[in-house]
Amino acid sequence: DSKERLIRESDVAAACEMSSALRWRCSRCQVRGMASLESPRVSLQKSSVCSRSYFMVVMVFFHVYIINVIALLLYVHYNNDTGASNPQTPADSGFPRNMHLPRIEGIRVGHVQKVSLVPGKVHEMKTLSLKPLLFEIPEFLSEEECGVVVHLAKLKGLMESQVMVPEGQEELNQQLNLSPEEIFNFLDLNQDGQLQPHEVLRDGIWLTSENLKEIYDGLKVDQDGNGLLNLEEFRHLKSDAFQRFLLQRGVERSQLVRNSRHTWLYQGQGAHQVLQDLRKRVTHLTRLPSSLVELSEPLQIVRYEQGGHYHAHHDSGPVYPETACTHTRLAANTTSPFQTSCRYITVLFYLNNVEEGGETTFPVADNRTYEEVSLIQNDVDLLDTRKHCDKGNLRVKPIKGTAVFWYNYLSDGRGWVGEQDEYSLHGGCVVTRGTKWVANNWINVDPDYQRQARYQQFVSQQQETQEQEELISELNSDQHIDRHQDL
Numbered sequence: 001d002s003k004e005r006l007i008r009e010s011d012v013a014a015a016c017e018m019s020s021a022l023r024w025r026c027s028r029c030q031v032r033g034m035a036s037l038e039s040p041r042v043s044l045q046k047s048s049v050c051s052r053s054y055f056m057v058v059m060v061f062f063h064v065y066i067i068n069v070i071a072l073l074l075y076v077h078y079n080n081d082t083g084a085s086n087p088q089t090p091a092d093s094g095f096p097r098n099m100h101l102p103r104i105e106g107i108r109v110g111h112v113q114k115v116s117l118v119p120g121k122v123h124e125m126k127t128l129s130l131k132p133l134l135f136e137i138p139e140f141l142s143e144e145e146c147g148v149v150v151h152l153a154k155l156k157g158l159m160e161s162q163v164m165v166p167e168g169q170e171e172l173n174q175q176l177n178l179s180p181e182e183i184f185n186f187l188d189l190n191q192d193g194q195l196q197p198h199e200v201l202r203d204g205i206w207l208t209s210e211n212l213k214e215i216y217d218g219l220k221v222d223q224d225g226n227g228l229l230n231l232e233e234f235r236h237l238k239s240d241a242f243q244r245f246l247l248q249r250g251v252e253r254s255q256l257v258r259n260s261r262h263t264w265l266y267q268g269q270g271a272h273q274v275l276q277d278l279r280k281r282v283t284h285l286t287r288l289p290s291s292l293v294e295l296s297e298p299l300q301i302v303r304y305e306q307g308g309h310y311h312a313h314h315d316s317g318p319v320y321p322e323t324a325c326t327h328t329r330l331a332a333n334t335t336s337p338f339q340t341s342c343r344y345i346t347v348l349f350y351l352n353n354v355e356e357g358g359e360t361t362f363p364v365a366d367n368r369t370y371e372e373v374s375l376i377q378n379d380v381d382l383l384d385t386r387k388h389c390d391k392g393n394l395r396v397k398p399i400k401g402t403a404v405f406w407y408n409y410l411s412d413g414r415g416w417v418g419e420q421d422e423y424s425l426h427g428g429c430v431v432t433r434g435t436k437w438v439a440n441n442w443i444n445v446d447p448d449y450q451r452q453a454r455y456q457q458f459v460s461q462q463q464e465t466q467e468q469e470e471l472i473s474e475l476n477s478d479q480h481i482d483r484h485q486d487l
């Protein structure tokens with residue numbers, strides 16, 4: 001009998017160890033533990049409640065627990081490898097399988113966080129809006145740095161940001177094989193069977209209702225004269241008819257979507273130190289992997305003369321499965337006619353103080369809802385930065401050295417780029433006095449993780465080949481020198 005009790009006692013000990021592994025509070029163990037301090041007799045009596053079957057139950061729990069843990073580990077493992085957002089990437093791509101893009105938290109509008117971007121200086125970063133996620137950092141560039149960037153841009157020379165050439169709309173439509181009905185349906189946002197002025201394809205030219213009436217009259221297209229186009233009237237038009245008409249009649253620069261000049265400055269190895277420093281600072285600011293920042297577009301410098309403007313736009317378009325990104329297209333092996341620049345982040349620097357006007361407007365920042373149709377109502381076109389900048393939700397005054405930055409895409413919830421953030425709509429208000437200099441640093445990320453990975457692999461292979469070729473040519477030239485010396 002005492003032997004059996006001893007066995008039971010050891011069973012209980014084993015069972016209790018199991019149960020503590022399960023974090024399952026075994027009151028009997030506590031009773032046993034306490035009792036054993038006081039009197040072994042009591043301990044034996046109490047332990048009798050823990051029978052073999054009790055031990056079996058605990059063992060079953062223990063096994064279920066272990067199986068659950070293994071299943072969870074397997075799930076995490078396979079989800080990382082085969083998930084849509086983070087699919088398998090080649091082992092030698094130098095691009096981690098599971099790269100997560102950090103996103104800075106805005107907390108709330110007006111929140112200020114301190115950021116350390118350059119040694120010995122602390123910057124303050126203020127949240128301007130949450131939709132889009134938008135920040136302002138005063139004194140991001142020093143006065144001298146602003147001067148250097150403007151100087152370099154002038155040395156390089158600036159070109160018109162928008163030229164007046166029809167953009168081959170007709171050819172594109174033919175290529176896409178779209179019927180007039182399909183195009184009409186696509187343009188007719190509210191599907192009322194009529195094209196309102198704002199539903200007409202503007203394609204580079206900013207058409208006010210007055211402009212449009214003039215075009216309709218000139219082309220004799222609006223047969224019933226109601227200022228709207230129905231499908232029948234639309235059928236008689238070529239899709240680039242408006243552009244051609246305006247080209248013949250002559251268009252002023254102020255009638256374009258964008259009235260500015262710009263140039264591009266390379267920021268990689270060998271570039272001016274200020275440009276390289278700027279890129280490093282942007283990497284620190286955005287907290288993105290440096291490889292992404294380094295493979296992005298060069299710095300764009302923009303100059304607006306007095307009267308210059310940029311109507312509200314998105315820096316990067318929506319991405320559908322068939323949309324290619326301009327930067328990864330080379331490695332994507334696609335023939336899709338749809339492409340966008342996939343600018344995940346815009347960092348905009350103000351390089352001078354503007355005497356009057358020239359603010360950056362975010363007309364729908366922190367709106368409750370975003371509806372394209374409600375942007376143009378009762379002759380107030382919120383996209384029009386020549387006329388209605390004062391009616392937008394948020395305007396940032398250009399101050400020399402200040403940087404603003406925002407996300408043009410939302411997160412996909414799994415650490416990668418998600419859908420376009422429509423609230424990132426913005427524009428440059430008309431410069432009413434003086435000139436305005438800004439610079440754009442766009443960080444390009446493909447919302448398709450695998451395409452971005454392939455692109456990075458492609459670039460690193462190219463770099464390797466180039467380095468090898470350089471090494472070979474260096475060796476050859478060394479041999480050449482030696483031979484020369486021999487001679």
Ligand SMILES: O=C(O)CCC(=O)C(=O)O
Binds near residue numbers: 315358360426427428
């Ligand atoms: O000039 C500005 O304030 C905005 C510029 C801009 O949006 C752009 O260049 O894409």
Ligand SMILES: [Fe+2]
Binds near residue numbers: 313314315426
């Ligand atoms: Fe922009």
